[in-house]
Amino acid sequence: xxxxxxxxxxxxxxxxxxxxxSVEDLFKxxxxxxxxxxxxxxxxxxxEWELVRRMEDLAGRNRPATRLLSFLGAxxxxxxxxxxxxHLIQRSEFYTAYTPYxxxxxxxxxxxxxxxxxxxxRLTGMEVANASLYDGASSLAEAVLMAQRIRKGRSRVxxxxxxxxxYRQVVRTLVGPLRLEILEPPETATLEADWEVLKDxxxxxxxxxxIQNPNFFGTIEDLDGIRDLAQRAREVEALFIVLIxxxxxxxxxxxxxxxxxxxxxxxxxxxxxxxSFGGPHLGLFxxxxxxxxxxxxxxxxxxxxxxxxxxxxxxxxxxxxHIRRERATSNICTNQSLxxxxxxxxLSMAGRTGLQRLAALNVNRTRQAMDALDGIEGFHIVQRRxxxxxxxxxxxxxxxxxxxxxxxxxxxxxxLSRFDSRWEGLxxxxxxxxxxxxxxxxxxxxxxxxxxV
Amino acid sequence: xxxxxxxxxxxxxxxxxxxxxxxxxGAEGRTAVQVSPEEVEGWRELLPPGYVRESLPLxxxxxxxxxRHYTRLSQWxxxxxxxxxxxxxxxxxxxxxxxxLVASLEGFTGIHPYQPLQWIQGALCVIYExxxxxxxxxxxDAVTLQPAAxxxxxxxxxxxxxxxxxxxxxxxxxVLIPDSAHGTNPASCALCxxxxxxxxxxxxxxxxxxxxxxxxxxxVAALMxxxxxxxxxxxxxxLELTRIVHDKGGLVYCDGANLNxxxxxxxxxxxxxxxxxxxxxxxxxxxxxxxxxxxxxLGVKAHLAPFLPAPRVEKGPNGFALREDYPLxxxxxxxxxxxxxxxxxxxxxxxxxxxxGIREATETAVLNANYLRVRLRDVYHLPYDRICxxxxxxxxxxxxxxxxxxxxxxxxxxxxGFHPPTIYFPLIVKGALMVxxxxxxTKETLDRFIEAMKRIAQExxxxxRSAPHTTFLARLxxxxxxxxxxxxxxxx
Numbered sequence: 001x002x003x004x005x006x007x008x009x010x011x012x013x014x015x016x017x018x019x020x021x022s023v024e025d026l027f028k029x030x031x032x033x034x035x036x037x038x039x040x041x042x043x044x045x046x047x048e049w050e051l052v053r054r055m056e057d058l059a060g061r062n063r064p065a066t067r068l069l070s071f072l073g074a075x076x077x078x079x080x081x082x083x084x085x086x087h088l089i090q091r092s093e094f095y096t097a098y099t100p101y102x103x104x105x106x107x108x109x110x111x112x113x114x115x116x117x118x119x120x121x122r123l124t125g126m127e128v129a130n131a132s133l134y135d136g137a138s139s140l141a142e143a144v145l146m147a148q149r150i151r152k153g154r155s156r157v158x159x160x161x162x163x164x165x166x167y168r169q170v171v172r173t174l175v176g177p178l179r180l181e182i183l184e185p186p187e188t189a190t191l192e193a194d195w196e197v198l199k200d201x202x203x204x205x206x207x208x209x210x211i212q213n214p215n216f217f218g219t220i221e222d223l224d225g226i227r228d229l230a231q232r233a234r235e236v237e238a239l240f241i242v243l244i245x246x247x248x249x250x251x252x253x254x255x256x257x258x259x260x261x262x263x264x265x266x267x268x269x270x271x272x273x274x275x276s277f278g279g280p281h282l283g284l285f286x287x288x289x290x291x292x293x294x295x296x297x298x299x300x301x302x303x304x305x306x307x308x309x310x311x312x313x314x315x316x317x318x319x320x321x322h323i324r325r326e327r328a329t330s331n332i333c334t335n336q337s338l339x340x341x342x343x344x345x346x347l348s349m350a351g352r353t354g355l356q357r358l359a360a361l362n363v364n365r366t367r368q369a370m371d372a373l374d375g376i377e378g379f380h381i382v383q384r385r386x387x388x389x390x391x392x393x394x395x396x397x398x399x400x401x402x403x404x405x406x407x408x409x410x411x412x413x414x415x416l417s418r419f420d421s422r423w424e425g426l427x428x429x430x431x432x433x434x435x436x437x438x439x440x441x442x443x444x445x446x447x448x449x450x451x452x453v
Numbered sequence: 454x455x456x457x458x459x460x461x462x463x464x465x466x467x468x469x470x471x472x473x474x475x476x477x478x479g480a481e482g483r484t485a486v487q488v489s490p491e492e493v494e495g496w497r498e499l500l501p502p503g504y505v506r507e508s509l510p511l512x513x514x515x516x517x518x519x520x521r522h523y524t525r526l527s528q529w530x531x532x533x534x535x536x537x538x539x540x541x542x543x544x545x546x547x548x549x550x551x552x553x554l555v556a557s558l559e560g561f562t563g564i565h566p567y568q569p570l571q572w573i574q575g576a577l578c579v580i581y582e583x584x585x586x587x588x589x590x591x592x593x594d595a596v597t598l599q600p601a602a603x604x605x606x607x608x609x610x611x612x613x614x615x616x617x618x619x620x621x622x623x624x625x626x627x628v629l630i631p632d633s634a635h636g637t638n639p640a641s642c643a644l645c646x647x648x649x650x651x652x653x654x655x656x657x658x659x660x661x662x663x664x665x666x667x668x669x670x671x672x673v674a675a676l677m678x679x680x681x682x683x684x685x686x687x688x689x690x691x692l693e694l695t696r697i698v699h700d701k702g703g704l705v706y707c708d709g710a711n712l713n714x715x716x717x718x719x720x721x722x723x724x725x726x727x728x729x730x731x732x733x734x735x736x737x738x739x740x741x742x743x744x745x746x747x748x749x750x751l752g753v754k755a756h757l758a759p760f761l762p763a764p765r766v767e768k769g770p771n772g773f774a775l776r777e778d779y780p781l782x783x784x785x786x787x788x789x790x791x792x793x794x795x796x797x798x799x800x801x802x803x804x805x806x807x808x809x810g811i812r813e814a815t816e817t818a819v820l821n822a823n824y825l826r827v828r829l830r831d832v833y834h835l836p837y838d839r840i841c842x843x844x845x846x847x848x849x850x851x852x853x854x855x856x857x858x859x860x861x862x863x864x865x866x867x868x869x870g871f872h873p874p875t876i877y878f879p880l881i882v883k884g885a886l887m888v889x890x891x892x893x894x895t896k897e898t899l900d901r902f903i904e905a906m907k908r909i910a911q912e913x914x915x916x917x918r919s920a921p922h923t924t925f926l927a928r929l930x931x932x933x934x935x936x937x938x939x940x941x942x943x944x945x
Contacts, residue, residue, distance in 0.1 A: 003547055004810075004817050005895040011817075014824045014896060020840075023816045026823055027718055029687040029840055034723045041589050045807030048551050055801060059560025061575030066563030075788060076566050082486065084516050090553065092534035093527035098543055099744035102873050103931075104864065104924040105531035109743040112526055115475050118941040122510045128940045134601035134746075137788040145644075166788045173762070173784035174608070177615065177646040223504060252496070254506050277576050278566035278789025279601070280746035292938060298744070303934035306919070306927035315934040321604075321640035322878070326649045331640035333604045338742030345523055348475050351513040354486035360496035361488055367499050385501070406569060414567055433488070 065275065069439050070411035071369075073389045073430025074216070075136070075164050075245050076278055077270045079358075080434055085272045085345045089338055099298075099334055103313040104305075109337060110312035113300045116344040123250045123347075124264040125257025126286035131298040131335040133283030136267025137170035140210065140243050142285065142296040142330060143265040144175050147208035147239040149294050149329065154207035154238075156181045162193045162215035164245055165419040180207075186422070191217035191383045191391055195225035199232045208239040208263075213256070214249055217382075217428065218366075218389030223259060230260025239263060246270060247284065249387040251350075251359030263287045272346030273339050282339035293319060296330030358433055362388035365431040365440070372444040373429075376451060382426070389430045391416070395451055398427040404450040410443065469925050472525040476512050476942050485516035510944055529925050530743070531872050537898050539825075541844045541875035541887025542635070542683060544713045544735035546818075549805065552738065552798040561797050566789040570774055577773035580790065581766045583800045584750075590811065591709065591729050592722020593752030597761045598791040603710060605786060606730030606749030607641040612783045613728065613753065613760040614675045614704050615645050620760075620781060623702070625674035631660050633683045633879045638708060647674060654881060658684040658837035662693045669701045679708040680721065683879040683887070684837050685822060685844035687714070695725025704728065704757075712736040713891065714819055714842030717812030728753045737799035748795040762786050817892035818843045821899060825888055828903045832910045836882055844889035846882055855914045859884040862909055864928060865920035869905035 006014060011023070020026060027035060046054065070078055089095065093108055100106030100113075113131045120129035133139045144157055157180050159168055172182060185197045193211060202209060209229065213221045233240040242256035244266035256264045268282035269275070285297060292299075293316065301315035321328040350358060366388045370381050378395030394401050398415035405412040413429035431440070497505065514522075531538070538545035556562070564573055584596040600606040611628070618625045628647040630638050632654055639649045652668055655661040665676065676698045680688045688694065695705045707721050707729040713736045715721065721729050733739045734747035741747070753761065759781040767776045775790075806814065819842050826845040830838060834850035849859040863873030863886070875887040890899060909917060921928065 003549060003893050004813050005893070006817055006820060007813075010896050011820065014820055018820075018823045018827050020823075023820060026816070026819045026840055029689050029842075030715075030719045031689070031692055031724075034692070034719050036717065036719055039808035040717055040811065042586055042803060042808040042811065044804040045810050046804055048805070051551060051801060051805050052555060054804065055555040055797075056558060056560075058575040058578060059555075059558040061578065062560045062564050063568070063572040064559050064561075064563025065565040065568060066559060070565065072565045072567050074567060078565065082516075084485065084520050086557075088520060088523045088527075091524070091527045093530040093532045094743050095553075095740050096533040096548055097530045097743045098538070098540060098545060098741040101540075101875075102531075102863065102867070103929045104921050104926055105867055105872060106529075106743075107925060108526040108528065108530035111472075111474070111529070112523065112743075114940075114942070118474075118476065119511070121941045122944060131744075134605065135788055137785075138601065138605075164788070166785060169785040170788060173612065173786055174644075176612070176784070177644065220500070220504065223501075250506075251509065252500070252505055254504055258506070274562035274794070275565050276562050277564045277573065277793040278791075279787070280792040280794060281788075292940070299938070299940055301934040302939040303930045305929045309926055311926045311929050313929050313931050313934045315931065315938055315940075318935070320636070322636035324640075325636045326639035326643040328636070328640040328643070331604045331608055331637050331644055332602075333635075333637050334602055334745040334747065336746050337744035338740075339746060341523075341743065344475075345519060347511060348514055348519045348522070349485035349516060350511075351479065351484045351486075352509050352511040353482065353513060354484035354488065355511060356509055357484075357488035357490070357493050358486060360493035363496045363499055364493060402569070406571075411565070411568060411572075 065411055068409055068411050069442060071413050071429040071443065072411050074414045074428055075267065076275050077246060077430065077432060078275065078434055079270050079432050081272050081274055082349055085342060085349065088345050089342050094338065094341055100314060103311060107311060110300050112341050112344055113337065114302065114312050116340045117300060119344055119347045120284050120286050123247065123255060124286045125255030126264055127289040128292050129284065129286040130295055131300055132340040133285055133297050133332065134336060135279065135281045135283045136245055136265065137167040139265035139283035139285045140167050141171045141174040143241045143263045144171055144208055146263065146294050146296060147241065148178060150239065150291065151207040151237065154205055156183060156206045158183050158198060158201055158206055158209040160185050160193050160198060162187045163210055163212045163243060164216045191219050193221055193225065195229060198229055202232050202236055202238060204236045206236065206238045208241050209233055210241045210243055212243040212245060214246060214387045217391045218386045219383045220253065220385045220387055226259050241265060246387060248359050248362060251355040268343045271343035273342050280336060280339055282336050282343055294329060295319065297332050298335045361433045362431065365435045366390060368437060369429065369431045369440045372440050376444065376448055378451065388432060389428060392427045392429060393425055394427055397425065401450060405446055408446050410446060469528055470525045472522060474942050475522055478518060478522065479512040479514035481513055483513040483515050485514060485519055536870055536872065537894060537902055538872040539874050539888045539890050540872060541889040542710055543875065544889060544891055545741065546738055546891035547893035548738050548740040549802060551805065552801045555801045556794050556797040561794065574772050576793065577766050579797055579800050581768055581773055583796055586803050587731060587750055588752055590716055591752045592720030593729060594755040595758035595761060596750050596752045598750045598796055599762045599787050600749040600751055601787050601792055602745065602747045603730055603732040603749040604637040604641060606751045607637055607708065608644055609751050609762060609786050610706050610728040610730055611641050611645040611647065613757055614706065616760045616783050617704065617757055618674050625672055627673045629668055629673055629676045631678065631682065632881050634677065634679055635683065635708060635710060638677050642677065658686050659688055659690065660694060662690050662697060665694055665697050669697050669703065671701060673701065673703050675704040675706050677706045677708065679711060681711045681714045681842035684846050685841040686837060686839065687842050691724045699725065710735060711843055714815060716815045717808060718815050722754065727757060733795055733799040738802045739795045739798040746792050746795055748792040814892045821890040821892060821894055824899055825890055825903065829906055832907050844887060847886040847888065848882055849884035852910060857914050857917050859886055861917045861920060862886065865909050865917045866905060867921040868923045871902055871905060
């Protein structure tokens with residue numbers, strides 16, 4: 001292929017320098033019996049124009065939510081990605097570098113990640129943040145594992161159903177080998193965490209309790225309830241983990257650091273990362289300084305060079321697998337660098353005013369959608385204290401409603417029965433800054449027509 | 454905060470600019486995201502008092518300021534597109550641009566993971582066919598694309614090893630790992646609750662069947678092997694090694710980080726390997742992004758397929774579907790379906806290369822590594838002098854008497870315009886310099902690198918020890934960074 005330069009005469013020269021007569025000689029250490037005799041059964045090669053045509057055809061067999069009227073959220077949000085951001089993260093210098101092991105030639109990535117860590121700490125109200133993890137779900141799993149390291153010997157984790165179901169599945173898979181008892185107390189009828197039940201479950205057998213806020217149903221959790229629970233967690237010395245799946249909410253909502261969080265695990269996709277069918281996204285992880293040496297993942301720290309100039313390096317590597325091997329705090333080797341850069345650029349572009357307004361616009365649009373749907377006969381809005389998602393109970397089954405909306409080119413809300421049969425009839429909708437008032441009216445009219453028939 | 458004492462103006466050297474932290478820039482009221490103030494009126498009344506944050510300590514900048522800031526930062530980076538990056542075990546090959554063009558199509562970037570099946574057939578086709586292609590390349594029967602990175606692929610694999618033995622009612626708590634392994638191997642095992650038993654390499658730099666045989670007991674769940682290993686050497690006794698493990702009821706896991714030495718030439722699945730993870734950002738050219746996102750698919754043999762993470766893509770008469778009900782599945786390792794945008798790039802790369810291209814990539818990667826090995830071994834100590842695969846490992850033994858160590862050589866290479874190799878790894882080689890050229894580098898580049906390495910060996914020790922001299926910053930103090938960690942900028 002065109003990516004391979006050393007062929008023909010040059011290849012011959014190199015083989016002579018090596019002292020072998022053919023390329024095959026370089027593979028004689030592989031047992032003859034398992035060396036492939038013929039070509040692999042693979043498609044291609046295709047010239048670039050044919051390649052692009054094939055891929056455009058495949059892309060054309062998807063109907064992207066960004067081109068439809070979409071009300072899907074649930075952990076993956078249809079926010080606007082600024083053009084300048086897409087431009088910056090595609091710069092070769094960021095895009096085709098690797099982990100900044102050699103700081104003298106990686107200051108760009110290192111300073112950008114240091115800025116990212118600062119952004120995450122400031123948004124969450126925590127003291128320190130890492131250089132990012134794979135996604136919100138792996139951040140949560142790593143937070144639980146960290147709690148287990150700090151509170152060794154404890155056997156229970158409290159993970160209520162107000163936490164995203166897929167996140168709970170990931171936690172169960174990844175902490176499975178620790179043989180912990182994972183308690184999953186159900187939400188209340190108003191789709192909030194059940195504070196009394198949670199407090200009752202919290203005792204000195206529990207290493208950590210997790211609260212998602214806004215929760216999986218979009219509900220902004222009751223602050224008194226949260227503070228009570230945090231207090232109870234402190235009393236029994238369990239870690240209080242706050243999960244943020246929609247980080248844009250931090251543009252206006254109280255940061256978890258101000259309501260007692262020991263660890264904040266979060267998803268950062270809303271900050272300038274395309275939905276891309278669910279990945280790659282961005283795991284955020286912040287905690288208190290006291291736990292810094294128990295943190296998972298890469299960290300960038302400030303230092304000076306031999307001439308006294310300020311600079312940045314990867315630091316506290318003694319926590320990590322390449323040094324500590326089986327005793328490392330995590331097996332994670334890289335971060336989600338380019339996505340972290342995207343988040344840093346996004347937050348720089350939005351800034352204080354922009355982020356607050358974006359968040360406020362999400363709240364307003366969502367309330368406008370709630371009000372519009374509330375006027376439809378038989379339609380019930382379950383909980384109104386929301387950021388940009390809410391659950392409705394439509395008069396017809398959500399699956400049927402979605403089917404009919406699809407015929408009109410609309411992606412409706414999420415039918416929550418896909419996760420739990422208890423959630424039959426619940427429909428989770430999301431509005432963002434991209435949802436216009438006309439979009440909301442279109443949704444309302446379409447539903448009215450469907451329900452009317 | 455931002456003082457760089459030797460700089461009195463914006464310009465430093467050439468076109469590299471000084472640049473403060475973003476938090477020291479901007480002015481009140483600026484933003485690069487326009488939201489009309491009228492549209493956000495009234496939002497405070499929609500939330501209970503006390504729920505709204507009082508301070509949001511973010512900078513305020515315009516779009517041109519942000520673009521200039523990050524453009525300047527980018528210019529402090531070395532990257533594959535600007536130069537030779539022979540970082541061993543990382544496979545820093547060229548990332549073809551067409552892959553990015555294709556991955557940025559809205560039909561891929563704009564889809565939501567919970568869209569109805571009818572509207573994601575193209576995405577499911579990419580997943581299904583990429584799984585098939587990777588299975589063909591590695592000789593495996595089934596592949597999952599869910600793992601986010603190589604380390605997560607390993608973890609997924611070892612969770613499957615654990616589930617497999619438990620399902621058969623066997624208690625196997627130990628995993629054998631050669632002393633040359635990547636650090637992620639033992640770390641992933643530890644997360645699964647396995648006890649790690651290290652197996653020493655022999656004088657060839659390989660795992661000897663005898664060393665394995667004595668340790669392979671009925672308590673051993675698996676051998677975790679890297680092949681070619683981190684010395685860049687193919688484990689010649691692989692057929693014997695996998696037989697020993699299988700005879701005692703164990704499984705063989707292969708870390709596929711070094712698959713760039715095998716594609717199209719031989720398949721691990723044909724050698725008795727039961728599970729292998731691949732790094733799409735290494736072998737299959739997806740961009741490294743400054744340290745992620747990558748992707749770490751896992752391939753397994755048929756007897757392990759029931760344990761793969763769910764959901765999985767299935768092909769039926771009505772197109773592709775997502776299936777959740779796999780009763781033996783270890784569960785989900787990641788939300789949604791993996792790093793889809795990375796998968797699209799790898800898929801495109803495979804289509805553009807075809808079977809012949811994959812084989813030629815492997816052959817040239819191995820050719821380039823052996824060329825470096827032979828051309829540099831007279832100057833740099835080569836502890837294992839035999840045909841290597843995609844990389845080779847030198848040491849600083851010949852230079853150490855002059856007071857020049859591996860770190861110094863690495864830093865001095867920067868002055869010659871090269872990214873340093875991986876250093877001090879594998880741990881079994883003292884002062885290791887691990888060089889992986891990849892197939893996309895020209896002989897001319899390799900010759901210049903060889904020349905630079907030879908010159909460094911001749912230079913005044915003091916010049917080498919105080920390198921780099923031409924970079925934006927001089928050598929950075931990593932020790933004091935770790936002693937008093939400053940991980941975030943101070944809050945105003």
